[in-house]
Amino acid sequence: MIPFILTVLLAFVLYLLLTAGSGSTGVWAYSEILIGLILACAVGVVARNFLCRHRNYRMINPLRLIRLCIYVLVPFFVEMAVANLNVAYRVITGRIRPGIMRVRSDLKTDLGTMMLANSITLTPGTLSVDIDDSSGDLFVHIINIEEGEEQKALLRAGELFTVSDLAAWIRRIAE
Amino acid sequence: MLSTTFHTGAGYWNPLVWLGVFLLLLVLAYLFWFRGESGYRREGEQTKPFLSGNRAPARGEMHLRASHLYWGFTEAIRGYYERVVPAHTGVLNDYLLWFLGVMSFILVIMVVIR
Amino acid sequence: MQLSRIVRTAADILYPFILIFGLYIVIHGHLTPGGGFQGGAVIATGSVLLLVAFRYSELTGDLRKGWMKIFESGGLLLFIGTALAALLVGGVFFFNWLANTGSLFGIPVAFGPNPGEIYTAGVIPVMNLAVGIEVWGGLSLIVMYMMGDLEEGGERS
Amino acid sequence: MTEIWFIAVSFLVAFIAIACIRLVLGPTPPDRAVALDTINTLIVATMILLGVAYRQLIFVDVAIVYALLSFVSTLYIARYLGGEL
Amino acid sequence: MIFEAVAPLLLAIGLIFNGMGMVGLLRFPDVYTRLHACTKTTTFGTIFTSLAVIVYAVDWFIASGEGQYIMLGLHTVIAVFALAVTNATGAHAIARAAHRSGVHPARAVVDHLKGAKQ
Amino acid sequence: MKRIVAAVIAIFLLGVFMLIAVQLPFGRPSYSDMDDYFLRHGQEETGANNICTAVVFDYRGFDTLGEASVLFSAVVTTGLIFRRLERGD
Amino acid sequence: MSWELLRLHAPALLIAVPLVASFAMPILGRTKLSRGIIALGAMALTSCIAIFLSYTVYTSGVLLYVFGAESPALSIPPDSGGIPIRIIFTIDALSAFMTLIVAIVGFSVFLYSMSSDQRHTGLEGYYTLFLMMIAGILGMVNTGDLFNFFVFLEISSLAGAGLVAFRIEKGKAVEGALKFAVLSTMGALLLLFAVGIFYWQYDALNIAAIASRMQFSLLDQIALVMLVAALAMKCGSVPLHFWTPDAYSMAPSSVTAMLVVSSQASLYGLFRVIFTLYGIKLDWVTVGWIVIALGMLSMFVGVTMAIPQKDVKRLMAYHAISQTGYMLLGVGVGIAVLGDPASLQSYGMAAIDGGLFHIFNHAMYKGLLFLTAGAIIYVTGTRDMNAMGGLGHRMKYTMIFFMIGALAIAGIPPFNGFASKLVIYESVYRFSPVLAIIAMLVSILTLASFVKVFHSVFMGPELPEYDTGREVPLPMLLGMGLLAGIVIVIGIFPAPFIDHLVAPAAQALVNQAGYISAVAGGG
Amino acid sequence: MIELFFHLLVLAGIVFAAIFVYMERDLLSAAIATGLFSFLISLEFYILQAPDVAISQAAIGAGLTTAIFIIAIRKVGRWEGDER
Amino acid sequence: MIGNLPLITVGLITVIGLFTIVSKRNLIKILMGLNIFEAAVNLFLISIGYREGGIAPIYTNAVQGLMVLPTPQALTLTSIVIGVATTAMLLAFVTIIYRNYGTVDTDRIRELRE
Structure with a gap:
């Protein structure tokens, strides 16, 4: 479960970086955030075993x-x-x-x-x-x-x- | 409505007439066969081939195989075959070269000469 | 044998990135350069990267031929199904029956240069997604077949 | 102002040409792979600059695809050369 | 405008480093030294040329306030990061492959790897 | 012999292609009715900002189906010829 | 779905049904039963739609289907400069004629394949590719768009190559497939190049739109040469025929019967390009003589190469080349008199009729012959005729079907080959007697070589190695029987067939203005 | 004018790479040159304002075609005239 | 004339590709030639769609102005996919041929001939 959530988070942040500036009022349009979440979940399902291969979660620490x-x-x-x-x-x-x-x-x-x-x-x-x-x-x-x-x-x-x-x-x- | 007569532009052709003739010929053949000798025996010494006392060939050996046929024909136009058969080299490059060559040839005819 | 630990770690980290970037290209096909095929090829290249970084036998748990086949066929069926659905709503095969209806993906778009909105273009995003999935499956399968054959020694069975 | 970008792009393309020379000369395949890798990097730079020069800002996506994927062919070459494929 | 002052400078720096790399690519004697030359310099040069683009994006964003310039800047940053990671890893892969395929460093004074493998 | 023939054909075809290249004025298409239609109406008809994608998936969507089928058949062929022969034959 | 809706959307369903079945096959076709149901069901449905479509076209004229528009007939939107912007299926009588061929042969072949190929592995891939190929051929013959033609040509080529390579246990099969695929790709790329040239000049991809603007400039001539070379190669005419025997002889027999139809779809493309795309603006004498020359070469070289063959399928493949020559000859004569209305009326149309009629007949009897060859190979396990003999004692039905096919291909009355050859001989004789005489000579040689096959395969004493052989299973016999029945029926009733099916097709082929106005008038 | 200069260079590079593919006897080097050819073609597409096609060609040429060529070369041997 | 550079390049690489296909004996090399030829055709299609001073046919954040023709780009996309499918399939064929014949030399891959 933890790998899945981590991968989803990473993918979501990357997606937000890619689509920054899409909204006319804010930085992101709502539609982009919704679709980004769905896509990030898909990526989480597929790639969770690769990003967290050794189940090593040190890098979550914001200080690091x-x-x-x-x-x-x-x-x-x-x-x-x-x-x-x-x-x-x-x-x-x-x-x-x-x-x-x-x-x-x-x-x-x-x-x-x-x-x-x-x-x-x-x-x-x-x-x-x-x-x-x-x-x-x-x-x-x-x-x-x-x-x-x-x-x-x-x-x-x-x-x-x-x-x-x-x-x-x-x-x-x-x- | 289903007319079998078929006008080809120069004449006409009717397969039913042809079939009729064919049937007639069949009847004639049957008649000839019917009038033949009835004492022919299918089995026995009469039907065995006699090869001057040699052993008769076995069932399989008697069969005329495919490559035995038309030996004469291929021999007669040997010059032609000697040119055409080696052209089918089986090499992919040659096939492609033929393709491009024919294309160039048609190009020459169509564009340059005309 | 395989490539060194460094490359494998890099591949592990790059894989989700390639995946999300490919999906970004797929889903933004009607706004930015890209589309179903390009994005699908990018995602498939992610699989190809994994195949080069790891041994094929190491990946069988995560990258299965059976799944890829299902993705491929499923993507195509979704594609042709979207096109056939137009017949049910009274259009012609491949009619864009979602565009400009105001429903999902049907927001009318302003003419001329504009920043773009993802919920436009009717069936085009759906088809993009379908083709993306199909191309992902297809191109990954090709390389998987070839790598699998290579690692089995390529002998006749 | 756009002239600057085009001048920079011209230099980069000239560098690509130089790297092509190494790709042709390179006595061993690793040399050629190095040249290919270099050319990839330069093409990414070229694409970023050209996108700005044409004032087509979304062209940058192409550069990202390039930066991510050109690496894969390098890895295949490396794995083949190392006798590990 | 900051851009008009800074961008030519950044571009010039980037191009100079790229050019150095190319000279090194032609001049150096073997694979490893060539890798030294081009991996570092092209990555660094590309960072600088991209910095020019980022400065441009920031400048125009301040001037116009359009979201597309944020996108340009962020995409450039992502491209550069991807490039840095892939370049370094690719260089490592090539060097390793070259050594394994039997290309030994020219004019080397010491080669521990050769000893380690035996 | 074959190489000479190949070279002659190649030179001839080079001439032909150069002829094509010289005949066509680059950068100034003579007609562009169909594409101007796409550029004018593509955005409002399909709602896609990328006209190229609009052409690929809407105006010429059927081609895309064919293209996907080509890829599919190539993949199936690859799978077929790398298959294992288990039973018989 | 109501009847009217089906009538409206038949062209789309014609392509969609086999494609959907093909896409679903890798997932759903794991068991033998589901595989058979999907494949045969989809093919039967496709055949029904095809026959229905042909009926509609023959009764009510050219059918347009505009993909992606709001209504199927909206071919030219306002404001587009008179150019159709979408892909259009323009189904005239000729397309319907070809569709009919595909439907009949396809159904028989699928029926046959239900039992003939069950010994192999990888069958879901086999049926996937088979359905894909049928969809490709149907697309080729129905499309009215040049680029779409290219795409469907590639589909049928790639699927065909995959099927040729199906029996990988013989390396030879892959060799044949490789040659086929490389040559097909080359041809298709040249075709694409020609499409590019057209696109440049006329900014259109629709055949009718290009035809209405055609100027026959220098570039158009070059494009014509590329198209003719590529399509003549694809249809297997001498001297571009080299891939044909390789691919035909190595494919499974049911596939070979379909490859014949695929070649004829390319032939259709060739005729379509010459007649509809260029039409009367063409330099008709030169092109006509080029086509006639290709046809004569094909006839003669094909049949003479067939005589010394030992492989039964290779022999038949050379005969396929030879028969393609007849079609090229017939239609070539039509092209050569295209600009001369008097000659066209007096014998040109008859020649085109003959050529098209021969396409139909050839598909039927050559399909039948390949299927019987497959049956023979199914029983004996070899394809070398020297190793065969005496099979007539055990395979009576197969022998009868083979006899029907052989007599039909040799042009013996009352089978269908005779009818079409008669038309070709008579019309060609009025154009140039020499050509007709050579054609007859080729026919005699064809008979001779099939006598050889018949004798060496079926006649003679029962060979000991085939004592265990028996008749092939029922589905194979049904598939062959269907084709044999059609051969006999057409042989006995050629006149209504020509009047109602072939003559409209020939008219549609020659009538370029009608084709253009059908597309232009749709919107 | 300056656009013409780099355009010319890119096109020259394309022709150069194609000739190199023809001349080289080492198939691996030829595969590398095919990769270079793909990249330059992609750059040319980019210059000709076709970013969709450029992405497509980049993904295909950079990732897949080179990869499957190298896998095939690994199977069939590296030198052009090499026989088993 | 000088503006026709891309088209001249198309001509040159077309002929190089064709010549590679025709004259090289190695199957992999032939496929490389085929790849080059394909790329040439793609470049041709893109070149005929180019308009001088045009921008890409994408309205997102574009400046106002002339746009290049979108249809050739769509055609080229299709053609690229077809090209990669063909290449992959042919390479698979080549590997199987090597497994059965032990060579990729076209001169020796000619079991099917005559």
């Missing part, structure tokens, strides 16, 4: 959602800007020293791992290549490994980022 929004807007965006400047620099100079390193993340949930991997992919000089299914370690392709770094057997996830520790943020959001 607010943190997610802040995370996306501030540290993540800053990291992305740095990443792009970094790539621009590499493109122009051609100075690269690539390699694939093992990164320990200590994240348990699938959602957290996914967010970390995607953050790694979109942030400076790193690209998640593979994941070790048993330990949850990520294998990260790093475009420019500092001298001496390659000797380490393991990197901490926080070391990959330049401005702030995104791994810690994600732990606070998803775990």
Whole structure:
């Protein structure tokens, strides 16, 4: 039951976002809200087992959602800007020293791992290549490994980022 | 109302007349058959084929199979068959090429030449 | 073997999104670009995404061929039934018997550019929904048949 | 004012052309898949900008469809390349 | 109008980053580095070009008050979010597939994954 | 031999299609009576703002039925030829 | 539903009934009983509606049905520039004639299929596709809209390809289906291209509307070539016939009988395009000779290729090609004299009559022959004629039906093949004696090859491998018997048939102005 | 004028992709190029003011056609001249 | 002439598609050619419906102005669906053929010939 309600809620919010601005007086027309509810119920029936595959309801907590929004807007965006400047620099100079390193993340949930991997992919000089299914370690392709770094057997996830520790943020959001 | 006479523009045709003639022929045939010898025996040595003492072929071997027929005909226009049969290659590309080729040919006739 | 955990989680999260977006396209077919076929194809692509992210045998509980067949046939029957219903109200096959009647989906629409109202256009939204369901079932079934055949080893049974 | 959008779109289409070159040159299929992925992203950007440039605001829906679905073909290619299909 | 001042700037930033990505796509030696170049830069560039659109939408909404501009802005945001998630995941999938299909990083100083698989 | 024939046909057809392309003025349809009717009356007759959908589902709804049938028959065919042969034959 | 309402909406129900049955089949057709009831019931209902519709059209003239309008006859709304904007079914005598063929053959084939195909799996899909194909053919012959014609052509092609591939245990069946489907798709796409050209020039999709504005410009000529090539390919005329024997021989026999009708619906499309769409504005001598050339080639190559065949269904498929040649020849002569009223009156109409009459006769006897071939294969399990023999001892009814069909196809009186061939010979002789003589020669060769089939399948001593064989079940015999009865009846009473069914159809085909005014006058 | 420029580029890309599909012997690359072809055709539909068709082509070309092509290629082998 | 660019593209890719269909031996490649041809026909239909300076035929939030022709778009939608149905069915056929013949080379898929 809980998965159903969650999926319906998510779908309904998405539907409202999609149809915002439809009403002539308010933001939403009444007809849109009614139809949106019906469609969201349909989606809930079909997709409930996918969205809540592990019956993990941490993300309902509004605090976490607010943190997610802040995370996306501030540290993540800053990291992305740095990443792009970094790539621009590499493109122009051609100075690269690539390699694939093992990164320990200590994240348990699938959602957290996914967010970390995607953050790694979109942030400076790193690209998640593979994941070790048993330990949850990520294998990260790093475009420019500092001298001496390659000797380490393991990197901490926080070391990959330049401005702030995104791994810690994600732990606070998803775990 | 259900007239069987059928005017074709150049003449006419009536299947009933034809059937009548056909029946007449049947009657004639029956008459010939009726006047035949009645002492013919269906079973016995009389009907067995005699092949100079060789073994008579079995039931199945006696049957004239399909590919034995019209050997002469196909042999007579062999040149034609040697051209036409290989054209049916069974290759999909050739079929498509024929299609486009014929289309181009008709295009040439219709649009370019005319 | 299948794709990594990351992709599977992403697929799980994207699936409801694709679904609701496809339904949005279907139901807004008479107002915005899209319609039954496009929305149905989008939803079907959601199923295709699941089929690529997971193994076919993992999905048999949630994505069944039998259900898809029923969706397909049911959508088409709804479609042709809507069209045939016009005969009962005195129109012709495919007559738009709901439009401009003021009832469900029958609000008259103002001429010219306007923001649009979802309860207009008569049988068109109904038909959109029917075709959407049909296309969802049909296109999902095609990929399911092919993936199912692939995972069974493709040998002759 | 609409000129800006068209100029931006022209640049983006030129970038698509560059990515097409990589798609043709790419020595291995993964390279081509990368180029395809890039082209998808660029086409989404192009579509958003063009919708505004034509002043047809509802055209953005097409871009969302694109953004969501172009990913699927990438995944199929990836799964095939990884020998997992 | 805010729009006329800001939009060219945002568009220019987006286009510059996109262009960098394209140069990287042509110049870099192997799949992984190319992925670095184009995934990040095109996502980032698209965010900026879309920001221009959002600024446009906000501007016109303030000017005219029509609901359609809200819709434009929100749809653009949704498109960009979808793009970010799918791009990152797709890049990961391609990188993983490339490594599994035997493309090893060129000029690599270290490859832990290769060792881990054996 | 076959390739030469194919190439000749392809070049000829290229000429024909180029002829078609040059003959038709792009962007300026010569007649548009039927479509102008749709654009003028489509909205009030069907109540749909999207004239394209109005054409697909109302004016030419029968085509859409046929199209859906084509998809249906393709799906049924796919199911048929991937079926299991259990009994006999 | 009152009688008047049925009369009004018969064209819609004609398509809707098989489609509804087909859509419901995957859900409801799980058991043998429900499957049989749905399939046979829907087909019987469709046949009844079709016969009723044909009767209406023959008695009261062209019937219009405008889909989606407020009333079925509202073809041209005011303010649309004189163009019909909706899809219109324009059912004139020729369409009614073709509808009749579909109804008769379809019903017999379904009856036959009730027992012949029960050994296979996947039967609900089989009947789904079968009903879909019948709906497609009915749509093709009744529609008055070019794009709608394309859609129904695709329906019948795809469903036909699916049915050809039905017996997947032989890889060959899928091969035949693939060739059929690829070629059909190509043809259909070229047809769509031609539709695009028409749309560009005249902004219309209705056949009558295009015909009334036709100028026969350069683009129209190119479009004509595309249409002729595509439809000639679909109807299986030499040298575009290559898919025909592959598809016909590999399909289940009941399907093959229907594929023949499908080909003839394409033939109908070809004639419709030439006569109604282009009509007198056409370059009639060139087009007529092209059609005649296709017909002659089909006749001769078809029959000569049939003679050395060993596969019984392949042989019959080549004969189908050869018989298609007769139709093309007859109507081609009509086209070649289209612009010359004197010749048209004196022998052109007779030639067209003959060609159309032959379509009907061919559908009947070729359907019958394919069904008997299916019965033979049902009993023997092989299709190789070298392995057959002596079946006449056990399958007496099948032998009689085969004999009727073979004599009819060879043009032996008093069966129906003779009547139509006679008309064709006489009218073609007045156009060009050489053609008529070749046609007669082909007829003789046809007889020869069927004598071969008859001898090698039914005659001879009983072969030991078929000792357990027996007569086929009753529904199959009923299906064949229906067709055989029609063959005999038409053979004996050709005159009323020609006068009341074929001549109006031929008139409707030639009468372009009537077709146009029927559509234009509807609103 | 500037519209003509990117229109020209898109059309050139379409032709280019079609030629690449013809030339390439690796079926997987050809399938990728078919995907590219679909995308560019879809963009062209968009430019020609047909958003309905563009959505349809995007959903079909981006998601389904490429997917079923790749499944089929997985079954029949990747190289054009490859034989078993 | 220069304005006819989409139509010229239609001509070019039509011929490329046809040539692929005719000259390639691999069935998958043939289907790709068929896909290209289909796309060409669709593009042709859309091109003939375009009006210079027109906007999409959707009244929702549109600016006032000339609209492009809606009917070709409807036709193209139908044609796209038919195209994907055909492609899917043919690919299924190809896989079955590969299972039975062990090849997708048209030169060797010719059990049915003559």
